[in-house]
Amino acid sequence: MPASDAACRVAIVGGGPAGCAAALALLQRGLDGVTLIEAGDYGRPRIGESLPPDTRDLLIRLGLWVAFQQQGHDPCLGSCSAWGDDQLGYNDFISSPHGSGWHLDRRRFERWLADEAVGRGADLITKTRLQTLEASANGFRLHLRDNTAQRLLHADYLIDASGGHARVARQLGARLLELDQLICVYGFFTRPAAVTASRLTLLEAVEYGWWYRASLPDDQLCIALACDLPELRRLRANDWQYWLTLLAGTRHTASNLEGHGFHPARMQATPAPSGRLDRVMGARWLAVGDAATRFDPLTARGVHKALEDGLAAADVIIGWQANDPDPAQVYGRQIRERYEEFRQMRRYLYAQERRWPDAAFWQERQRLV
Numbered sequence: 001m002p003a004s005d006a007a008c009r010v011a012i013v014g015g016g017p018a019g020c021a022a023a024l025a026l027l028q029r030g031l032d033g034v035t036l037i038e039a040g041d042y043g044r045p046r047i048g049e050s051l052p053p054d055t056r057d058l059l060i061r062l063g064l065w066v067a068f069q070q071q072g073h074d075p076c077l078g079s080c081s082a083w084g085d086d087q088l089g090y091n092d093f094i095s096s097p098h099g100s101g102w103h104l105d106r107r108r109f110e111r112w113l114a115d116e117a118v119g120r121g122a123d124l125i126t127k128t129r130l131q132t133l134e135a136s137a138n139g140f141r142l143h144l145r146d147n148t149a150q151r152l153l154h155a156d157y158l159i160d161a162s163g164g165h166a167r168v169a170r171q172l173g174a175r176l177l178e179l180d181q182l183i184c185v186y187g188f189f190t191r192p193a194a195v196t197a198s199r200l201t202l203l204e205a206v207e208y209g210w211w212y213r214a215s216l217p218d219d220q221l222c223i224a225l226a227c228d229l230p231e232l233r234r235l236r237a238n239d240w241q242y243w244l245t246l247l248a249g250t251r252h253t254a255s256n257l258e259g260h261g262f263h264p265a266r267m268q269a270t271p272a273p274s275g276r277l278d279r280v281m282g283a284r285w286l287a288v289g290d291a292a293t294r295f296d297p298l299t300a301r302g303v304h305k306a307l308e309d310g311l312a313a314a315d316v317i318i319g320w321q322a323n324d325p326d327p328a329q330v331y332g333r334q335i336r337e338r339y340e341e342f343r344q345m346r347r348y349l350y351a352q353e354r355r356w357p358d359a360a361f362w363q364e365r366q367r368l369v
């Protein structure tokens with residue numbers, strides 16, 4: 001039975017970067033009654049830490065730039081990759097007018113975003129999951145559940161910021177259209193005190209997919225393997241011993257790992273397909289961030305895109321309140337155009353690698369070229 005009944009103007013399901021940005025932007029625009037519902041409690045480490053230099057503009061627009069700089073996230077000076085060739089090529093942010101990017105402490109970044117939203121007046125409910133919902137002509141009834149009880153929340157407007165599974169939009173009839181079955185298996189290493197952290201992200205293509213390596217705060221190093229699900233099963237790469245054997249066979253990703261401590265218990269796998277919803281909006285609801293469109297982690301643009309969508313979502317809802325449909329149309333067009341740009345970029349990136357024409361992973365990607 002419901003423990004309590006509450007109401008809000010805008011309910012945001014998912015307190016990741018997209019949900020927090022939407023809350024911050026709505027409150028910045030003077031709308032109150034914003035409730036953020038987050039299944040977790042910002043205690044779990046998360047993958048996805050490279051933030052590109054141009055995200056600075058979005059942080060400025062959200063009124064977060066000064067406070068963000070004080071957070072002390074590590075700088076990221078660019079990336080290097082063995083892609084299309086065995087030699088490393090370098091992409092240095094020195095040529096970016098925005099300066100360097102960042103290697104985020106993702107957990108701390110998200111908790112900080114949520115705290116900033118609360119500081120501006122959002123209600124944050126953590127450890128609480130949206131289970132089901134009902135739509136009516138003037139809003140939504142959300143059935144929420146925490147560890148102990150269920151509760152009902154009424155909302156005039158609803159934002160789906162629940163990530164790649166798009167929990168809200170799918171319950172409202174939208175469908176996920178996926179381009180592939182990419183999955184990432186990642187592990188963590190502790191760096192010995194004498195080894196300096198690299199400020200570059202490393203990418204390395206291999207016959208069965210690609211590897212990625214990035215430094216994290218607190219002397220940690222994250223290494224991820226991206227491949228397709230059938231390949232993962234064939235290679236048994238979700239077993240850490242097989243994963244380590246595959247890693248040892250790489251030329252660049254495994255280099256200079258001597259003395260690093262590996263943590264088998266912290267290994268995780270996460271689906272990372274590229275895709276989009278067949279529709280990102282409906283009556284009084286819209287989807288943002290990964291719930292709306294999901295980009296290949298190769299692009300390292302997911303957090304940027306999430307913040308950008310959060311900002312746009314505030315315009316859409318404020319437009320709806322004023323019976324102005326234009327911001328919603330602009331949002332729909334932006335999502336379509338950006339997704340098309342991403343698809344072209346994805347085609348271009350995968351077309352650069354021609355060393356394994358018979359390998360299933362690359363055949364699948366080059367089929368799209």
Ligand SMILES: Cc1cc2nc3c(=O)[nH]c(=O)nc-3n(C[C@H](O)[C@H](O)[C@H](O)COP(=O)(O)OP(=O)(O)OC[C@H]3O[C@@H](n4cnc5c(N)ncnc54)[C@H](O)[C@@H]3O)c2cc1C
Nearest residue numbers: 014016017018039048049050129130162163289290302303
């Ligand atoms: C392996 C990998 C590496 C990546 N690397 C990078 C990178 O280097 N740089 C980059 O920018 N991006 C990267 N990304 C992508 C990036 O992590 C995502 O694009 C980004 O997290 C999307 O933000 P979001 O807020 O839309 O969704 P999420 O961050 O997924 O947040 C969704 C939130 O919703 C909550 N939630 C879900 N269901 C419910 C529910 N029913 N009720 C309540 N809450 C719910 C979840 O707990 C979660 O906190 C990477 C992704 C992967 C898989």
